[in-house]
Amino acid sequence: xLSPNATLIELNKQIADAYHEDNFSRLLLLDGKRxxxxxxxxxxxxxxxxxxxxxxxxxxxxxNQDMVSNIxxxxxxxxxxxxxxxxxxxxxxxxx
Numbered sequence: 001x002l003s004p005n006a007t008l009i010e011l012n013k014q015i016a017d018a019y020h021e022d023n024f025s026r027l028l029l030l031d032g033k034r035x036x037x038x039x040x041x042x043x044x045x046x047x048x049x050x051x052x053x054x055x056x057x058x059x060x061x062x063x064n065q066d067m068v069s070n071i072x073x074x075x076x077x078x079x080x081x082x083x084x085x086x087x088x089x090x091x092x093x094x095x096x
Contacts, residue, residue: 004041005056011037012060019067034060 002010011034018027038057041047048054 004037004044004047005053008034008037008041008056008060012063015067016063019071024071 011030015027015030015034018024018030038060041053041057
């Protein structure tokens with residue numbers, strides 16, 4: 001079995017891969033697993049007393065925040081594109 005650090009690092013890698021593949025259902029599944037792991041680790045005093053582990057959690061949180069921000073931006077752009085296409089189709093149907 002992997003150490004808690006190794007498990008978290010592996011989950012982070014899989015989440016990054018899912019993000020780059022635009023596989024959002026997999027990303028959500030893996031993020032749920034990561035949340036459970038982080039919740040369990042937060043109650044382990046030995047894990048929290050190690051500076052390396054705290055740096056890993058901080059790095060994970062920073063990367064997660066960047067990813068969330070990028071996804072929100074991409075969703076906004078997709079919404080704008082979709083709305084533009086809908087307006088175009090409505091205009092086409094009105095002018096027929």
